Amino acid sequence: MIYFDNAASTVIVPEVIDVMNECHAGLYGNPSAIHTSGRKARVVIEQSRRSIASLLHASPSEVIFTSGGTEANNAVLWSCCKDLHKKDFISSRLEHPSVIRTLEALVKYFDIRVHYVQHDPIGHICLDHLEELLQGIPGTVVSLMHANNEVGNLLPVKDVSGLCKKYGALFHSDTVQTIGKYDIDMSKLSFDFAVGSAHKFHGPKGAGFLYVRNGIPFEPFITGGGQERNMRAGTENISGIAGMAKALELAVESMEENRLYIEGLKVFLIASLKEAIPDIRFNGDAEQHSLYSIINILLPERADHDMLVPRFDMAGICLSSGSACSSGSSVGSHVLKALGRAPEDPSVRVSLSRFNTVEEVKRLVEVIKSMCG
Amino acid sequence: MIYFDNAASTVIVPEVIDVMNECHAGLYGNPSAIHTSGRKARVVIEQSRRSIASLLHASPSEVIFTSGGTEANNAVLWSCCKDLHKKDFISSRLEHPSVIRTLEALVKYFDIRVHYVQHDPIGHICLDHLEELLQGIPGTVVSLMHANNEVGNLLPVKDVSGLCKKYGALFHSDTVQTIGKYDIDMSKLSFDFAVGSAHKFHGPKGAGFLYVRNGIPFEPFITGGGQERNMRAGTENISGIAGMAKALELAVESMEENRLYIEGLKVFLIASLKEAIPDIRFNGDAEQHSLYSIINILLPERADHDMLVPRFDMAGICLSSGSACSSGSSVGSHVLKALGRAPEDPSVRVSLSRFNTVEEVKRLVEVIKSMCG
Numbered sequence: 001m002i003y004f005d006n007a008a009s010t011v012i013v014p015e016v017i018d019v020m021n022e023c024h025a026g027l028y029g030n031p032s033a034i035h036t037s038g039r040k041a042r043v044v045i046e047q048s049r050r051s052i053a054s055l056l057h058a059s060p061s062e063v064i065f066t067s068g069g070t071e072a073n074n075a076v077l078w079s080c081c082k083d084l085h086k087k088d089f090i091s092s093r094l095e096h097p098s099v100i101r102t103l104e105a106l107v108k109y110f111d112i113r114v115h116y117v118q119h120d121p122i123g124h125i126c127l128d129h130l131e132e133l134l135q136g137i138p139g140t141v142v143s144l145m146h147a148n149n150e151v152g153n154l155l156p157v158k159d160v161s162g163l164c165k166k167y168g169a170l171f172h173s174d175t176v177q178t179i180g181k182y183d184i185d186m187s188k189l190s191f192d193f194a195v196g197s198a199h200k201f202h203g204p205k206g207a208g209f210l211y212v213r214n215g216i217p218f219e220p221f222i223t224g225g226g227q228e229r230n231m232r233a234g235t236e237n238i239s240g241i242a243g244m245a246k247a248l249e250l251a252v253e254s255m256e257e258n259r260l261y262i263e264g265l266k267v268f269l270i271a272s273l274k275e276a277i278p279d280i281r282f283n284g285d286a287e288q289h290s291l292y293s294i295i296n297i298l299l300p301e302r303a304d305h306d307m308l309v310p311r312f313d314m315a316g317i318c319l320s321s322g323s324a325c326s327s328g329s330s331v332g333s334h335v336l337k338a339l340g341r342a343p344e345d346p347s348v349r350v351s352l353s354r355f356n357t358v359e360e361v362k363r364l365v366e367v368i369k370s371m372c373g
Numbered sequence: 374m375i376y377f378d379n380a381a382s383t384v385i386v387p388e389v390i391d392v393m394n395e396c397h398a399g400l401y402g403n404p405s406a407i408h409t410s411g412r413k414a415r416v417v418i419e420q421s422r423r424s425i426a427s428l429l430h431a432s433p434s435e436v437i438f439t440s441g442g443t444e445a446n447n448a449v450l451w452s453c454c455k456d457l458h459k460k461d462f463i464s465s466r467l468e469h470p471s472v473i474r475t476l477e478a479l480v481k482y483f484d485i486r487v488h489y490v491q492h493d494p495i496g497h498i499c500l501d502h503l504e505e506l507l508q509g510i511p512g513t514v515v516s517l518m519h520a521n522n523e524v525g526n527l528l529p530v531k532d533v534s535g536l537c538k539k540y541g542a543l544f545h546s547d548t549v550q551t552i553g554k555y556d557i558d559m560s561k562l563s564f565d566f567a568v569g570s571a572h573k574f575h576g577p578k579g580a581g582f583l584y585v586r587n588g589i590p591f592e593p594f595i596t597g598g599g600q601e602r603n604m605r606a607g608t609e610n611i612s613g614i615a616g617m618a619k620a621l622e623l624a625v626e627s628m629e630e631n632r633l634y635i636e637g638l639k640v641f642l643i644a645s646l647k648e649a650i651p652d653i654r655f656n657g658d659a660e661q662h663s664l665y666s667i668i669n670i671l672l673p674e675r676a677d678h679d680m681l682v683p684r685f686d687m688a689g690i691c692l693s694s695g696s697a698c699s700s701g702s703s704v705g706s707h708v709l710k711a712l713g714r715a716p717e718d719p720s721v722r723v724s725l726s727r728f729n730t731v732e733e734v735k736r737l738v739e740v741i742k743s744m745c746g
Contacts, residue, residue: 001409001410003401003402003410005402005403005406005408005410005411008402008403008405008406008411009401009402009403009406009608010401011401012397012401017394017397017398020393020397021390021394024385024390024393024577025390028376028382028383028384028385028572029376029378029381029382029691030378030381030382032381033378033381033382033691033693034682034683034686034693035378035682035683035685035686035690035691035692035693036374036686036691037374037376037378037691038378038381038691067440067444067579067607067610068607068608068610069607070595070597070598070606070607070608071440071595071607073597074595074596074597074606082481082482096597097597097598097606098596098597098598098606098607099597100597101596101597101598101606102596102597105596108455109455197608199608204397204610204612205608205609205610205611205612205613206440206579206580206608206609206610206611206612206613207579207610222443222444222447223447223471223474223475223478224443224446224447224469224470224471224472224473224474224475225443225470225471225474233443233447233470233471233474234440234441234442234443234444234471235382235441235443235570235572235578235579236578236579237440237441237577237578237579237580237610237613238578238579239577239578239579240578240579240610240613309407309408310407310408312408313407313408313409317408318402318406318408318409318410318411319408320406320407320408
């Protein structure tokens with residue numbers, strides 16, 4: 001089985017499982033309890049927080065543990081509505097469902113408006129239109145993802161955060177796909193809110209975090225306990241948190257090495273595909289401002305789109321046609337639709353990790369070639 | 374180290390850790406993905422759901438996985454406000470913070486009223502007052518916990534659910550302390566919403582579930598993905614879910630045996646304390662309608678309340694003075710306050726599990742006796 005669906009979820013590395021098992025074996029006390037067993041658990045949580053904060057060049061008080069990226073995105077958008085009383089949100093049609101669907105839900109409950117910034121044909125945000133929107137609407141929240149989870153396009157974060165600062169907007173970015181893949185320096189990049197999910201960087205499912213810049217009067221989404229300094233109630237998932245910290249440490253430690261390796265696979269995949277199938281195309285900006293681990297391939301029309309993912313699966317290759325979070329739906333990818341693709345266009349997302357090999361990429365090219373035969 | 378804080382959190386049993394490790398080793402696909410790796414993960418989630426539903430005599434479609442009990446309680450109360458448009462809630466001053474604090478938060482955002490049902494001096498809900506409230510206010514939501522997490526008092530669930538049915542109220546019960554300890558039969562007990570948390574029954578932290586009776590138009594709290602049949606967005610914590618199902622299977626399998634054993638320890642503890650310290654008292658209803666694993670002890674006044682939990686800790690005994698979820702606060706227990714205790718009264722909660730022994734109970738009695746010397 002060849003696994004090319006790393007943007008959906010990744011294999012947990014053994015070092016992370018070891019850390020989780022240490023927690024399971026020894027840390028059963030409730031971290032809010034003041035006895036020895038509770039304090040031992042508390043220490044691990046705070047060490048994990050300090051480690052993650054340090055890797056992001058943030059302060060530990062800026063890191064709030066959650067059950068994952070989706071909860072963290074929900075928490076940001078709900079708090080902006082209910083506590084910061086924001087009335088206008090600027091987002092795009094290319095965001096993850098946890099942002100798009102949540103904004104759609106919030107419109108039902110609060111007197112808010114969502115403004116969608118235009119994007120160019122390959123899915124890059126139009127900065128001129130963003131500035132126009134920001135100029136016209138004071139005090140907005142901008143929610144734009146760092147790397148698109150379906151096509152990989154990278155947001156020009158410095159430009160966007162500069163515009164947000166200039167016009168007094170808060171900047172929320174779903175950074176789920178880029179945490180652990182780039183050097184995210186919170187002291188330099190002006191995110192007000194950012195989001196991480198452990199299972200995207202070889203950590204466990206069910207653990208994530210929310211970065212909230214110090215000074216923002218964020219209020220909790222889940223209430224009813226003093227955990228996370230009153231910012232997220234509920235007994236902490238200690239093994240998940242410690243596993244996530246370990247996974248991020250490992251990812252950052254070998255980040256440059258991983259980047260070069262995965263980027264190499266991506267370049268090789270694109271070149272091999274172009275050679276094997278001259279009329280192959282790519283969705284989004286595959287070759288320039290793009291996350292090095294994602295390639296969204298548009299097969300020629302002669303490659304039947306019907307049962308495309310299952311056919312790859314039968315050939316022993318796991319990949320996806322869009323985001324896992326929306327793959328239950330039958331309407332096709334909202335991202336590819338926004339980029340002008342029809343549901344019947346044969347598109348597949350290949351997302352790589354450091355555990356993929358050149359041999360696997362060669363096999364993928366063979367399989368794709370046979371489908372276009 | 375003697376661990377008497379099982380109402381706060383419990384040790385994970387090895388069989389559960391094994392199940393979690395099987396998931397970590399083999400199930401890294403995103404359960405929403407349609408390829409083999411995703412479908413393998415999906416199967417484990419749905420098997421876990423069927424197992425938990427069956428143990429509760431519920432339908433699988435009534436079980437929604439969450440990150441824990443606190444999220445589940447939040448989800449119920451938020452949905453009742455924002456989607457079911459409920460205006461009146463009946464609850465008590467003795468509820469868990471995830472209910473009390475969340476209701477207090479909801480009052481800020483919605484035009485709702487919270488009515489507190491009276492309780493008697495030992496903390497039992499006054500059914501007459503509940504009926505009076507229900508009579509006066511049509512279409513309410515009643516939120517009363519099954520067993521109080523601090524003093525152990527049990528709610529007469531059949532009486533309360535009968536009243537809720539009679540007056541057309543929805544019945545939400547925080548059942549976190551009783552799931553796995555009693556035969557909770559959803560087909561007979563008329564809960565509309567109930568809640569479970571794995572780490573209360575020797576499962577992992579970070580996994581819980583929400584029971585929603587079929588037919589109630591519940592809407593999700595966390596949005597942005599089709600997971601949990603659109604009822605809870607976010608990639609599922611597979612190992613936590615599978616571990617929770619295993620833990621509940623084990624708990625239910627030996628429920629009667631565990632109950633007899635733990636109840637025996639409780640009876641022995643109470644008798645030994647009464648013999649050793651004739652003026653010992655108990656908070657709540659320690660000996661009759663009470664959860665068999667919780668005893669809240671009121672030491673005589675001569676036992677200095679100052680640093681009480683740390684002094685037990687130094688004697689090698691982990692216990693707590695109230696709920697872990699509020700132990701960060703300096704205001705003392707809201708439950709004991711509602712029962713007329715002053716913050717300086719020397720009270721401690723002892724909460725037992727099947728892993729405690731008679732020897733440990735004897736040691737506890739010795740330590741308490743020395744404090745009352």
